[in-house]
Amino acid sequence: MTTIEPMPVVTARRQRRSFADGIRDGLPKLVLAPSFAIILVFVYGFILWTVYLSFTTSKMMPIYKWGGFDAYYRLWSQPNWYVAMENLAIFGVLYIGICIALGLGIAILMDQRIRAEGILRPIFLYPMALSFVVTGTAWKWFLNPGLGLENTMHNLGWTSFKFDWLVNPKMAIYTIVIAGVWQASGFVMAMFLAGLRGIDGEIIKAAQIDGASTVAIYRRIIIPLLRPIFLSAFIVLAHMAIKSYDLVIALTGGGPGNATELPSTFMYSYTFNRNQMNVGSASAVMMLMGISAIIIPYLYSELREKNR
Amino acid sequence: MSGAAETANGTVSAGSARTARYFIYATLIVLALVYLLPLYVMLTTSLKSLDEIRGGDMLALPKDPSIAAWVKAWGEACIGVSCVGIKGYFWNSIKMVVPAVFISTLLGALNGYVLTKWRFPGHRIVFGMMLFACFIPFQAVLIPMARLLGAAGMSNSTAGLVFVHVVYGLGFTTLFFRNYYEAFPDELVKAAMIDGAGFFRIFWRILLPTSGPIIVVTVIYQFTNIWNDFLFGVSFSSGEASPMTVALNNLVSSSTGVKEYNVDMAAAVFAALPTLFVYVVAGRYFVRGLMAGAVKG
Amino acid sequence: MSFLEIRNIRKKIGNIEILKGIDIDLEKGGFLVLVGPSGCGKSTLLNAIAGLLPPSSGDIVIDGQVVTDLHPSKRDIAMVFQSYALYPNMTVEENIAFALEMRGVEKAQRVTAVRQVAKTLQIEHLLDRRPSQLSGGQRQRVAMGRALVRQPRVFLFDEPLSNLDAKLRVEVRAEIKALHQNTGATIVYVTHDQIEAMTLATKIVVLKEGMVQQVGSPAEIYNRPANLFVADFMGSPAMNMLKGRVAETGIALFGSNGVVVPVPPSVTKKLPDGKEVIIGLRPEAITDDGLVDPTARSIAHIAAEVSMIEPTGSDTFLTGKVDGASFTARTRAEVVTELGQSFRFAFNLDKAVVFDPETGSRID
Numbered sequence: 001m002t003t004i005e006p007m008p009v010v011t012a013r014r015q016r017r018s019f020a021d022g023i024r025d026g027l028p029k030l031v032l033a034p035s036f037a038i039i040l041v042f043v044y045g046f047i048l049w050t051v052y053l054s055f056t057t058s059k060m061m062p063i064y065k066w067g068g069f070d071a072y073y074r075l076w077s078q079p080n081w082y083v084a085m086e087n088l089a090i091f092g093v094l095y096i097g098i099c100i101a102l103g104l105g106i107a108i109l110m111d112q113r114i115r116a117e118g119i120l121r122p123i124f125l126y127p128m129a130l131s132f133v134v135t136g137t138a139w140k141w142f143l144n145p146g147l148g149l150e151n152t153m154h155n156l157g158w159t160s161f162k163f164d165w166l167v168n169p170k171m172a173i174y175t176i177v178i179a180g181v182w183q184a185s186g187f188v189m190a191m192f193l194a195g196l197r198g199i200d201g202e203i204i205k206a207a208q209i210d211g212a213s214t215v216a217i218y219r220r221i222i223i224p225l226l227r228p229i230f231l232s233a234f235i236v237l238a239h240m241a242i243k244s245y246d247l248v249i250a251l252t253g254g255g256p257g258n259a260t261e262l263p264s265t266f267m268y269s270y271t272f273n274r275n276q277m278n279v280g281s282a283s284a285v286m287m288l289m290g291i292s293a294i295i296i297p298y299l300y301s302e303l304r305e306k307n308r
Numbered sequence: 309m310s311g312a313a314e315t316a317n318g319t320v321s322a323g324s325a326r327t328a329r330y331f332i333y334a335t336l337i338v339l340a341l342v343y344l345l346p347l348y349v350m351l352t353t354s355l356k357s358l359d360e361i362r363g364g365d366m367l368a369l370p371k372d373p374s375i376a377a378w379v380k381a382w383g384e385a386c387i388g389v390s391c392v393g394i395k396g397y398f399w400n401s402i403k404m405v406v407p408a409v410f411i412s413t414l415l416g417a418l419n420g421y422v423l424t425k426w427r428f429p430g431h432r433i434v435f436g437m438m439l440f441a442c443f444i445p446f447q448a449v450l451i452p453m454a455r456l457l458g459a460a461g462m463s464n465s466t467a468g469l470v471f472v473h474v475v476y477g478l479g480f481t482t483l484f485f486r487n488y489y490e491a492f493p494d495e496l497v498k499a500a501m502i503d504g505a506g507f508f509r510i511f512w513r514i515l516l517p518t519s520g521p522i523i524v525v526t527v528i529y530q531f532t533n534i535w536n537d538f539l540f541g542v543s544f545s546s547g548e549a550s551p552m553t554v555a556l557n558n559l560v561s562s563s564t565g566v567k568e569y570n571v572d573m574a575a576a577v578f579a580a581l582p583t584l585f586v587y588v589v590a591g592r593y594f595v596r597g598l599m600a601g602a603v604k605g
Numbered sequence: 606m607s608f609l610e611i612r613n614i615r616k617k618i619g620n621i622e623i624l625k626g627i628d629i630d631l632e633k634g635g636f637l638v639l640v641g642p643s644g645c646g647k648s649t650l651l652n653a654i655a656g657l658l659p660p661s662s663g664d665i666v667i668d669g670q671v672v673t674d675l676h677p678s679k680r681d682i683a684m685v686f687q688s689y690a691l692y693p694n695m696t697v698e699e700n701i702a703f704a705l706e707m708r709g710v711e712k713a714q715r716v717t718a719v720r721q722v723a724k725t726l727q728i729e730h731l732l733d734r735r736p737s738q739l740s741g742g743q744r745q746r747v748a749m750g751r752a753l754v755r756q757p758r759v760f761l762f763d764e765p766l767s768n769l770d771a772k773l774r775v776e777v778r779a780e781i782k783a784l785h786q787n788t789g790a791t792i793v794y795v796t797h798d799q800i801e802a803m804t805l806a807t808k809i810v811v812l813k814e815g816m817v818q819q820v821g822s823p824a825e826i827y828n829r830p831a832n833l834f835v836a837d838f839m840g841s842p843a844m845n846m847l848k849g850r851v852a853e854t855g856i857a858l859f860g861s862n863g864v865v866v867p868v869p870p871s872v873t874k875k876l877p878d879g880k881e882v883i884i885g886l887r888p889e890a891i892t893d894d895g896l897v898d899p900t901a902r903s904i905a906h907i908a909a910e911v912s913m914i915e916p917t918g919s920d921t922f923l924t925g926k927v928d929g930a931s932f933t934a935r936t937r938a939e940v941v942t943e944l945g946q947s948f949r950f951a952f953n954l955d956k957a958v959v960f961d962p963e964t965g966s967r968i969d
Binding site: 024027028029031032034035036038039040042043044045046047049050053062106109110112114120122123124125126127129130131132133134135136137138139140141142147148149151152155182186190239242243245246249250253263264267268271272277280281283284285287288291295296299303 | 329332333335336339340343344345346347349350353361362365366367415418419422423426428432434435436437438439440441443444445446447448449450451452453455474475476478479482506507508532535536537538539542543553556557560561569572573576579580583584586587588591594595
Binding site for chain 2: 655656657676677678682683684686687688690691692693694703704707708751
């Protein structure tokens, strides 16, 4: 940009920018650069690498020979992959649905001026602090057909009680839902509780004056106001469902047979145990696409609003 | 807005309002017991003898509580072929967690500081890319990372795991600090600039001393996440170098010899203790950390 | 030579030009107030002087030294912020001493300097407190102390009173004025409040949309506004803008049975006969008979219908209506009238200012 400078005052001493000034101006970017470079290389670079691997003929070791869509073709012709996808659908829907329903339900109960809230809240939340491996171990024992819940019921006199989901290929996926819900529903509860506490009390008072019953207030005013929490909870849970790996490994190890295979376990076993790295990579790419489809629009809208 | 219950008192008779309260309390207490059950079973089983476990009831209190299983899990249990207990793996996890948490928190704080107080064109893109990195399925970077660690001679080492956890924790720590510093008044930074403080001086003297809450949140979040990680541990380490979670899984799922449920449970308790301890001591911050990771801002 | 020079400052952010070539001079010891509606660029200009927001072009000169490219800390300026910007983690004493510490001043010297400033501002008893333990007025004082202790060449104030309640604002305003008179400091002060501007400034700059509308002493700005915007913005209630028509002897107001405002021949000479102009008259130039300025040379009386009565206690503002035009007059509180009644207003035509309706500029 050009400017017509007025006649410079003769005595004015212009202080020029020094080298130190230059360093100082660049310092913030210099500080951020390593982190950004790390993310760029180890997240985005590695994703590209994985994508590339999925188009090669890699087996046990990466082979950089172009294989086209072969790996994807093989992935989508694996019965195992369909089992994994079906399981993910069952697990995802139930896990997200039950967590949200249970979380919201407990949060609403907790919001009724409960005296022991300080004791109850940590009880619902503590599973979130545990490793999935610990959770899996505990539930594996709890659901053990011989010594766990079934045995307890027999001891109580209910001898016909049968609970063999853990070893029943048809039902095993539901044990993962149970353990997953147990782990995450308290956290969803905490989210909803925070949302409930954030609602302007005057709105509720206005509704009461308008003659709305408690049920109507919840149904017509409070729950609609919690919409952003529903969205956040959905995002978090969906993302956890797609990623969840440890829980399955610790609880069922993907079995019995392949009954509890999920895309995450599929990817791991094809890559590291079955020596089909290209198929494993292709499944990882599918997982990434699934998560991206949920996360990117969400992040986009969040950042949009935030910066307005 | 805990006022909604009042309507019940206002519109329904006092008697049925009381019934409603009993119902609420009963439901909550039953649910709480269900949530506590696995922990209870884990603890009591770890204190029982194998005979009592086989013959008795899962829900019964131990008749003769003994910490023998704990001692065995800590120092003698067989993981794979070596029978030296889980103590080595426990320390592996500690050695992995402490530096990884420290480095990722420090970098996150600096990143958040730059991204809010020293904005440059494109800062939004940079942040968006770091944010998205929080959510990627790690399966998408697993193979390249395994190759890289192998090539760098860092596979099967604690240093390698520290590196991995720093890299994939950066997005979260940056997010936490960015959101916190976003609310920190810009005028304070301007005032400090005029007062003559430079980039680092402003950070150390003005921002960091007021960052206590977010540091606690970030440290707890990172500590829990890294301690509980399994996927990276199982992918990039094996044998003696494994972290606690991997060792626990190996112990529990090994099918050789007699299944010692009490030892398994004791080992699970050890694996759970550090994060449970943090949760009990600083639960408030723990929840805030979870929320900060979930609801942006 | 002026002490602070702002030379043709322009600032573009994105595609929007926020400052469109600002030139201002200020003598040593002057009190410059930048005033204008929000979005006029006054804070941007202050930030440019401080060095917090580098201008796209132009120069800032302090005491003969071009400081445009200098870091804020090297310009020898101090700034009082709207939010006060006190460091929450430091005590009042540490807050005030921080700038000295950054400049490597010895501890003993710092303590002496802080005590002295604290004494001047009467905040000695607050030195060990933290900002969160202070009231709004006390924080404001600490913020001033932080600026004072530096003994800078120029003080910058960014709307420092806007977070105070009305009563405190008047008090602190007086304190700032006394401070300026006692120390002879050079001050640049940003506000959107025209009363603050009038009471504090030795020189006012009225800004609108990144352009200087008028520079002058408070009296000049008030009595001889350069254009319709300045006339309307400065003063409350706002200046009356009445439609007039150029006649032979002056400017005719209120149609055929109205009055003729006598204006210097220099004005009428510039304007064709019958051209429409705007006559600006402050409310205090339209009064009841009891308030008429005895030194006024030309007073005209006009009967108008009273359409609103607003008593303020000290005086009463009447809105009068005549010939389709309405105006606000400041009358004595004792005046007795009623809505719809006719009232005899006295117009002090000496105070009339003539504006060109097309350009909005004053015609002399």
